[in-house]
Amino acid sequence: MCLAVPAEITLLDDSGQGTVNYMGSEVKANFSLVPQARPGDWVIIHAGFAISVMDENEARETLLLFKEMADASRR
Amino acid sequence: MTKVSLELGSGGRLMRDFIAGKILPSFGNPILDELSDAVHLPGGVAFTTDSYVVDPLFFPGGDIGRLAVNGTVNDLVVSGAEPRFLSLALILEEGLETDVLDRVIRSVSAAARAANVRIVTGDTKVVRRGQGDKVYINTAGVGRSVARPRLGKIRRGDKVILTGTLGDHSLAVMLARGDFGLSSSVRSDCAPLLFLLPLWKKGALWMRDVTRGGLATVLFELAERLHYPILVEEDKIPLSKPVRAASELLGIDPFYMACEGKAVVIAPAAKAAEFLRLIRRHPLGRKAAVIGEVQDRVGRPGELLLRTEAGGLRLLEPLTSELLPRIC
Amino acid sequence: MKELRNPVAIRKLLGDIEEKARLLGRTPRLMEVCGTHTMSLFKHGLVPLLADAGVEMVSGPGCPVCITPDGIHEAAIGLVSETEGLTLATFGDMTRVPTRNGSLQTAVPGRGSRIRIVYSPEEALEEARRDPSRRVVFFGAGFETTIPAIAFTAKRAAAEGIRNFSILPALWLVPPALKAILEAGEIAVTGFVYPGHVSAIIGAEPYEFIARDYGIPGAIAGFEPGDILLAVRSILEQTVEGKPRVALEYSRAIGREGNPVARALMEEVLEPFDAVWRGLGTIPRSGLRFRKEFAGLDAAPTYGLKPGEAHRDLPGCRCGDVLRGVIRPEGCRLFGKECRPDSPLGPCMVSYEGACLIHFKYGRERRARP
Incomplete structure (x- = not known):
């Protein structure tokens, strides 16, 4: 029900406004819902708002899991 | 009473139905019936037309003038014709800044040069403020047939x-x-x-x-x-x-x-x-x-x-x- | 995340799923609650692959455009048609929902009025801020994912004293709807794929009652093909083990606790009420409206709108049954005939997340002949 994408924070001012970089495009975003977020963090963006801060380790593990599945089946 | 919606012009099914249900029965002939982007006329001549209503007029990588030339040129190319001549019809809204018009004209001129076609006829009309949106352009194109799609x-x-x-x-x-x-x-x-x-x-x-x-x-x-x-x-x-x-x-x-x-x-x-x-x-x-x-x-x-x-x-x-x- | 679309990995997951499904001895019937999941399943061609693996997918009520009753859409259409100098801002697919009074797209706005499509509610507030002489109404529909953004925008408008801005709310809560579907008992769902982005706000806890009280397993999923299949595999594993729970298969993006800051904001600005859903009727505490302190932001009293409680589908339209998962879109006799994407009779054929539109566009799958 809710289209949202993962993007990296490129700019974040004191009022909680800023931008994210999503696949090379700049998108205006509001970070008021994720006060813990810092530039360089990856967040989930929906309707112009960051709604969640991503977990780098978990992301890496998911990637690894899929790489393993892709490789294991190939052998 | 049904009314024309934007959807009719979106290039989707409504437009296809409109062409099949209204245009072909009204005007159908062997040349039109092919429904190609440009048609081959007797004598090795290809012919097409297109109108341009883009908003905004200027955008990164192009503008309405450039579009009006290349769109028509491309319709000829993909139909198997070498583009030669274009017409240029301008419909302008009252109050349009002449600077804007000049930019559009310059752009048409540059695009025509780049595509190696000549603007050989045209028309200019002005409509009351609010009855059009700044600039609309129609171009028709004539080319030399080089091949037929097969x-x-x-x-x-x-x-x-x-x-x-x-x-x-x-x-x-x-x-x-x-x-x-x-x-x-x-x-x-x-x-x-x-x-x-x-x-x-x-x-x-x-x-x-x-x-x-x-x-x-x-x-x-x-x-x-x-x-x-x-x-x-x-x-x-x-x-x-x-x-x-x-x-x-x-x-x-x-x-x-x-x-x-x-x-x-x-x-x-x-x-x-x-x-x-x-x-x-x-x-x-x-x-x-x-x-x-x-x-x-x-x-x-x-x-x-x-x-x-x-x-x-x-x-x-x-x-x-x-x-x-x-x-x- | 191209890796999550890797066909080799996808085949491996489908193999695991098929193996588990075979162990069960009956066809698992899983509801993907969220319309974005429906979209992803079809767009990537996964539905026939899952069917081959022995799993049936049923679409749930997860499309806010669809479940918003006609009365609210009609109020928005009336507002923009009858008011001068007003901007009605909304999300893209809201504009095409057909009602007895047409749709926002076919509506002729009053003099100087316009309908504007926005990506964020803040774009609407910004227009009101820039031009105090212009009245701006944001027609905001959404589930928990979108509600905090709308609540934030409302609070900001109130704090800045922007008086020419208001919101026509159509705000819905997912867990009460799931409970209503389970209580109705019309469909035998053996598992839930829970919405990843709603869960980013509410966390995992609000679904626990489904595992606990109904014994139905589920998993919170992301939106890549691989994400959804991981969730399906987890649900089947839970079924085989007989240990239903709420698994989190989207941990790179969200935590089990959700987003407490966003929830506090919702709580501060909005309060629950018994809302009417298209197809599901009145569900206790399933909608949100403005609290008294923010009542000035509600467009309904401001413009004398009566979004109405009575809901009337267009004749013959079975969107309601589709939303409850009682019939598949193909089960409606209007589907693909009178009701098509270019001449929709109900919102499920309009919204990009509407089950009918998705089935129409992507549903007539083909299987590769070996």
Whole structure:
């Protein structure tokens, strides 16, 4: 029900406004819902708002899991 | 009482129904019935027309003037004709700044020079403020026939070549309106496709420029007229990064986004590699790719199918409604 | 995350799923609650692949455009048609929902009025801020994912004293709807694929009652093909083991606790009420409206709108049954005939997340012949 994408924070001012970089495009975003977020963090963006801060380790593990599945089946 | 909606002009099914239900019964003749982008008239002459109403008038990579030349030029090229002459009809809104008009005229002039066509006739009308939107342009184009598309010769194994990335024009115009808080380096791909002309002599079977309605609509309309299904591979379709990003962010499918400098070429199986090499040699064709083929392993005749990145298979429909960003 | 679309990995997951499904001896019937999941399943061609693996997918009520009753859409259409100098801002697919009074797209706005499509509610507030002489109404529909953004925008408008801005709310809560579907007992769902982005706000806890009280397993999923299949595999594993729970298969993006800051904001600005859903009727505490302190931002009293409680589908339209998962879109006799994407009779054929539109566009799958 809710289209949202993962993007990296490129700019974040004191009022909680800023931008994210999503696949090379700049998108205006509001970070008021994720006060813990810092530039360089990856967040989930929906309707112009960051709604969640991503977990780098978990992301890496998911990637690894899929790489393993892709490789294991190939052998 | 039904009224004309924007949808009728979106290049989707409503427009197809309008043409089939109103235009053909009213005017039908053997030349019109082909419904090609440009028609071949007796005497080796090809003829086409198109109107341009883009908003905003200027956008990264192009403007309405450049569009009005290249759109008509490309309709001739993909129909097998070398573009020679254009008409230029301007419909201007009262109150338009003359500077803006000058810019548009300069742009038409530069684009015509680049495409090697001459503006040989024209017309200017002004409508009251509010009855039009700044500038509308109609151009008609005349060219010299060099070949006829040969739909009937398309066979199993023939290849679908796309001459470059999808959707750049659509996105450039959308972002130029300043909506959605989104900015990127995207530029309209508006350009003349003259470099495809030599392919006709080398045996190209069919071409169509990918404009309104996008790749899916163009290939769907082709598939409908063939005895075989067409299968395209999602991971072979070139997309620029900005288009990929915007399509994921705004939920707009790039297969339905318009281009103004890209075409689909159907190449005989044996010549596909040579065609691809020739297209890629030109700066405007560097990202060209074989994206699919006419085949009969999957699907039924008349169908357009997509092999998805994930390995699934689905039917592609023509555009049915205007592209709107979605959030949910 | 191209890796999550890798066909080799996808095949491996489908193999695991098929193996588990075979162990069960009956066809698992899983509801993907969220329309974005429906979209992803079809767009990537996964539905026939899952069917081959022995799993049936049913679409749930996860499309806010669809479940918003006609009365609210009609109020928005009336507002923009009858008011001068007003901007009605909304999300893309809201504009095409057909009602007895047409749709926003066919509506003729009053003099100087316009309909504007926005990506963020803040774009609408910004227009009101820039031009105090212009009245701006944001027609905001959404689930928990979108509600905090709307609540934030409302609070900001109130704090800045922007008086020419208001919101026509259509705000819905997912867990009460799931409970209503389970209580109705019309469909035998053996598992839930929970919405990843709603869960980014509410976390995992609000679904626990489904595992606990109904014994139905589920998993919170992301939106890549691989994400959804991981969730399906987890649900089947839970079924085989007989240990239903709420698994989190989207941990790179969200935590089990959700987003407490966003929830506090919702709580501050909005309060629950018994809302009417298209197809599901009145569900206790399933909608949100403005609290008294923010009542000035509600467009309904400001413009004398009566979004109405009575809901009337267009004749013959079975969107309601589709939303409850009682019939598949193909089960409606209007589907693909009178009701098509270019001449929709109900919102499920309009929204990009509407089950009918998705089935129409992507549903007539083809399987590869070997």
